[in-house]
Amino acid sequence: MPETTKDRIVDASAELFQLQGYAGTGMRQIVARASAPFGSIYHHFPGGKEELGAETIRVSGALYLQLLDLFLDPAPDVVTGVEEFFAGAAVTLRESDYAEGCPIATVALEVASTSEPLRAATAEVFDSWIDAAAARFADAGLDAATARALAIGTIAGLEGAFVLCRALRSTEPMEVAGAVAVAQLRAALG
Amino acid sequence: MPETTKDRIVDASAELFQLQGYAGTGMRQIVARASAPFGSIYHHFPGGKEELGAETIRVSGALYLQLLDLFLDPAPDVVTGVEEFFAGAAVTLRESDYAEGCPIATVALEVASTSEPLRAATAEVFDSWIDAAAARFADAGLDAATARALAIGTIAGLEGAFVLCRALRSTEPMEVAGAVAVAQLRAALG
DNA sequence: GTCTATACTTTGATAGAC
DNA sequence: GTCTATCAAAGTATAGAC
Numbered sequence: 001m002p003e004t005t006k007d008r009i010v011d012a013s014a015e016l017f018q019l020q021g022y023a024g025t026g027m028r029q030i031v032a033r034a035s036a037p038f039g040s041i042y043h044h045f046p047g048g049k050e051e052l053g054a055e056t057i058r059v060s061g062a063l064y065l066q067l068l069d070l071f072l073d074p075a076p077d078v079v080t081g082v083e084e085f086f087a088g089a090a091v092t093l094r095e096s097d098y099a100e101g102c103p104i105a106t107v108a109l110e111v112a113s114t115s116e117p118l119r120a121a122t123a124e125v126f127d128s129w130i131d132a133a134a135a136r137f138a139d140a141g142l143d144a145a146t147a148r149a150l151a152i153g154t155i156a157g158l159e160g161a162f163v164l165c166r167a168l169r170s171t172e173p174m175e176v177a178g179a180v181a182v183a184q185l186r187a188a189l190g
Numbered sequence: 191m192p193e194t195t196k197d198r199i200v201d202a203s204a205e206l207f208q209l210q211g212y213a214g215t216g217m218r219q220i221v222a223r224a225s226a227p228f229g230s231i232y233h234h235f236p237g238g239k240e241e242l243g244a245e246t247i248r249v250s251g252a253l254y255l256q257l258l259d260l261f262l263d264p265a266p267d268v269v270t271g272v273e274e275f276f277a278g279a280a281v282t283l284r285e286s287d288y289a290e291g292c293p294i295a296t297v298a299l300e301v302a303s304t305s306e307p308l309r310a311a312t313a314e315v316f317d318s319w320i321d322a323a324a325a326r327f328a329d330a331g332l333d334a335a336t337a338r339a340l341a342i343g344t345i346a347g348l349e350g351a352f353v354l355c356r357a358l359r360s361t362e363p364m365e366v367a368g369a370v371a372v373a374q375l376r377a378a379l380g
Numbered sequence: 381g382t383c384t385a386t387a388c389t390t391t392g393a394t395a396g397a398c
Numbered sequence: 399g400t401c402t403a404t405c406a407a408a409g410t411a412t413a414g415a416c
Contacts, residue, residue, distance in 0.1 A: 005382095021300040024213035027410060037383045039412090048411065099303045105353050106299040110211040112356035113289045122357040152354065152363050153370045157343070160350030163295050164342065166302035167312040173342050180343045183377075184370060217392060227401045232393070239392065382416085390409065397402075 006044040008034040013056040019099055022053055022107045022118070053107070054121045060103035061125030068132055078140040079185055082154065086178025089158065090171040098169050101162035129155055137185070146188055154181040196234040198224040203246040209289055212243055212297045212308070243297070244311045250293040251315030258322055268330040269375055272344065276368025279348065280361040288359050291352035319345055327375070336378055344371040 003011075012033035016025040027049060031038050045052040071088060075081030092100050104125050111118035133151035138144060157177035164173035193201075202223035206215040217239060221228050235242040261278060265271030282290050294315050301308035323341035328334060347367035354363035 019303045021211060021213055023211055024300060024304065026408070028408080038385095039383050040381095042411070043381075043383090049409095101299070101302075106296075108353055108357045109291070109296040109299065110214060112291075113209045114214065119357060119359075123359070126354055126357050149366050149369075152366045153347070156350030156354055156363050156367045157347050157370070158350065159353045160346030160348065163298055163349045163353075164316055164346055167298045167309060167316050169309075169313070173346050176339050176342045177346045179339075180347070180370065180374060183374070187373075216390075218390085228403095229394090229401050230399095233399075233401095384415075385413090387412075388410090391407080392405105393407105394405075395403090398400085 005034070005036050005040055009036055009041055009044060009052070010056050010059050013052055014060045014103060017053075017056060017060075017107050018101070018103050022110050027052075050115060050117060053111075053115075053118050057104060057107060057118065057121040057125060061122075061128065064103055065125075065128055065132055068129070068136070072136055078136055079182055079189070081136075082185060083178060083182050086158065086161075086174055086181065089162070090165075090174040090178075093162075093165050093171055093174065098166045101166050102159055105159050105162060126155070137188075140189060142188055150185060150188055153184060157181050195224070195226050195230055199226055199231055199234060199242070200246050200249050203242055204250045204293060207243075207246060207250075207297050208291070208293050212300050217242075240305060240307060243301075243305075243308050247294060247297060247308065247311040247315060251312075251318065254293055255315075255318055255322055258319070258326070262326055268326055269372055269379070271326075272375060273368060273372050276348065276351075276364055276371065279352070280355075280364040280368075283352075283355050283361055283364065288356045291356050292349055295349050295352060316345070327378075330379060332378055340375060340378055343374060347371050 009030060012030050013025070016030060016033065027041055028038065030052075031041050041052065042048065045055065067088075068085070071085040072078065072081035075084060104122055107118065108122035108126070111122065113119075130148065130151045133154060134144070134147040137147035137150050142150065157180055158174075161173040161177035165171055199220060202220050203215070206220060206223065217231055218228065220242075221231050231242065232238065235245070257278075258275070261275040262268065262271035265274060294312055297308065298312035298316075301312065303309075320338065320341045323344060324334070324337040327337035327340050332340065347370055348364075351363040351367035355361055
């Protein structure tokens with residue numbers, strides 16, 4: 001299945017939103033990076049920038065969710081899997097010169113009080129991440145409430161570490177947040 | 191000392207940046223909220239939006255740093271102080287209808303890869319918070335390295351919780367992050 | 381249906397009247 | 399020195415040629 005023009009537009013949006021945020025990215029810039037004519041963006045997204053933004057948030061969120069399986073499936077246990085997820089985030093930050101962090105967080109903060117449809121899209125994504133992580137922790141033997149709290153704490157630590165790492169241009173916060181998440185998980189597993 | 195026009199401009203910028211981000215806030219909107227004529231913004235900030243942004247980041251960061259003293263000075267011990275800081279953040283989120291989170295994080299993510307002067311300003315702010323929190327933890331008896339790691343972990347948890355709370359319109363992540371920070375601190379204090 | 385050209389608004393920034 | 403009027407560029411969105 002070849003990549004369609006619509007796919008290229010969403011991919012370009014995802015990359016630019018991550019680097020510059022939603023408000024800081026223009027429609028012209030998006031089609032230029034997607035090698036698409038300007039009009040096609042409104043052909044595929046009649047709702048304009050907001051519709052494209054919502055679609056981009058959902059696609060980026062689903063892609064990032066797949067990373068969870070990518071790290072946790074081959075891991076010998078859930079603790080090791082979480083440990084390697086944070087280590088992988090640190091590698092990505094360093095290799096991208098601190099450009100690639102969370103694909104959702106920047107837009108989430110920008111739109112939380114400015115666009116209800118976009119805020120709802122970011123909420124759906126975060127909910128899906130929380131549910132997926134909580135399911136993994138429940139599979140490891142934790143009760144539902146503990147699993148959910150651990151999932152939220154782990155994702156909060158990850159998100160906050162992305163903020164600090166990109167601002168400080170250092171992976172130290174990601175290493176600390178990973179250690180905290182692992183310690184909390186170990187303690188809960190007894 | 192009466193509030194000057196320059197102060198009002200910085201205050202208005204801080205409020206708008208928190209709600210809409212840096213790119214999403216216009217110079218016209220800032221002077222309108224500050225009840226100042228348009229020209230005065232370039233009189234006080236010849237460097238334009240970037241200079242105003244840097245000043246706003248520094249002032250907002252210093253103000254938020256004062257909150258640390260406000261919560262930790264009257265607390266009977268550092269654990270209780272941290273606990274109440276997170277509880278206060280949850281109250282602020284709820285009372286502001288999830289509009290008031292971290293005054294720096296939105297801009298920090300936006301500018302991390304787009305403006306080196308602004309990124310450096312956000313880094314200075316986060317460094318000052320880390321140093322202040324680490325000093326508090328060291329005063330409580332921890333060695334420097336442990337105190338620093340706890341400070342970074344606590345601030346990362348706080349920042350990530352702000353992201354999740356504003357997106358989900360729930361204070362649950364802040365409550366979880368507060369419990370994690372308190373647990374880590376208690377464990378380190380022995 | 382794809383794409384170009386353009387409409388209209390708003391942006392950051394400046395010049396110059398007072 | 400304070401403020402108004404305006405600039406050139408970039409913003410989103412649309413109309414219509416092909």
